[in-house]
Amino acid sequence: MKRRTFLAGATAWGLGLVSRPGRTADDLGYSAPPRFTRPETSGEEGGLWALMDREERNLRRSPLIVRDGDLQSYVQDIACRLGSDHCPDIRVTLVRTPLFNASMAPNGMMQVWTGLLLRVENEAQLAAVLGHEIGHYLQKHSVERLRDIKSKSAIGQVFGLFGLAGAVGQLAVAASAYAYGRQHETEADRIGAQLMHRAGYQVGEAAKIWSNLLAESQAAEGKGANGSLLFATHPAPPERRAMLEDIARSLPDGVTGEEAFGRHVQRYLDEWLNDEIKRGQYAESLVLTTRHIARKFALETMHYHRGEIYRLRGRDGDLDLALGDYRNAIENDKPYPLALRGIGLIQRQRGQRKEAIEMLSRYLELAPAAPDALFIQSYIAELNS
Amino acid sequence: MRGLLLAVLALSVFGCASVKKVESGTNRLGERFTISIEGAWNQLDFPGVKPAQVWTMEGVTVDEFLIFNGIRDGEVMNSKSGNGKQQDFVFRKSMPTEEIVSLFEGVLSRDNAVFKLIKIEPYPFGGKKGFRFEYERIRKTDNVQLRGVGFGAVDGGDLFALLYHAPRLTFFPRHQARVEAIAATAVIR
């Protein structure tokens, strides 16, 4: 079944490869091992598989799984094209958590967190992360890592490697202490780039991910950077970015798949942005939304949510910035209902009765079944009296 | 001496919680806030629980009844837990209702829980002009899906509120009517 999906995907993708120069000239020469068979349960690798199988069963029951088949199979197909012969062994699960993270366990369980999907800009960037994780998988880095870790107390370290849901707080700590070594990371980056290239993606996109994440973490106040688990598990972004740029020069061309990616994530953006904003890391969230606005991605949605961030941060002048963003979100012929509400509520507080009534009424017209419909009606009645 | 010191340390390390039964009937929660209850509620006390009072019917890992008894302007609404990096949520007496509900949302999402507002409506609470809201929440520690209801009003610049949440399948339906009844008995003086 998965095999078939993969072949179908590969055929459709073939179009993107037409203009690509010959494979051999610009190849890094990586050849993946043949598909893995389940190891003996008695051995240490078998034990790790069994542990991960159990975690996978737990994960599948989690209410945080994104159960929509479309998005899951979209990401699964990308992983499949990257994994090539290993496609049937890769099982992608999307987890609703507003942090940038992906991981792949030795039994083939791959997790992609929605905070990552909210941050990458196209298919190629997503493929860069998936390809990197598949690189760890193909080289059995986790098994090597397990051999390094001799003591029993190290079980938490193993969990740390795979970003298991449900323990996000502790995980960041565990992950930072027990990441893969630098050598593994570099190898996974190189393999990831190679897999991206063979699947027809623009390898240069990989480096952009790190630029974008760096910009977010630099904006973060105080200790900052707790939004990205990959920062905790993966070393020195600037160095890595330079290396990836270097690799990209030897693997040119390819597509970014920006439009297709945008189409697939569009209807989740509200939910993911709500989750993002609730982290309370406003400086990071502002960088993120501003970046998407600059690239004209989901403009109304991004403007509305950036307005929310300003409103919630509530520093001097933030309410005016919020108003500006809300107004941008209602500019075109399909106004964003919650932005109408946002303007209405601010103008109500500012005593701008007329505009408050107008905006709140328009909001209710567009969203009559909104959770706060009765409440907004009471505001309108109050303003009218 | 040494024994005592160790005992004190153990208390603070394990965040020892004490539980006491709440008497049925009229409960004066503070100078200005009274509710009438029936049923076997337990009040929990442990370090960092403030500013809310936490009651439970089934045990604190199952359901929670949070009582906010006159939160003052500028007071932090969340308990002092977490790693210190997290946002504190501060009540301001100038806040309109929608911002107060956002505050509760923030407080209840502070453990990275997923929160969804289902409904918010005007509601006379404690004899004052107040609000009522319903919500869903996925608790991050164990991924349990909770359902909740909250009531509140601001009077004289202080916030009074009751929130109850419990697993949505069995426990919330079991106790919702009881909680709604308690909210109806609230008096703010």
Ligand SMILES: [Zn+2]
């Ligand atoms: Zn890695």
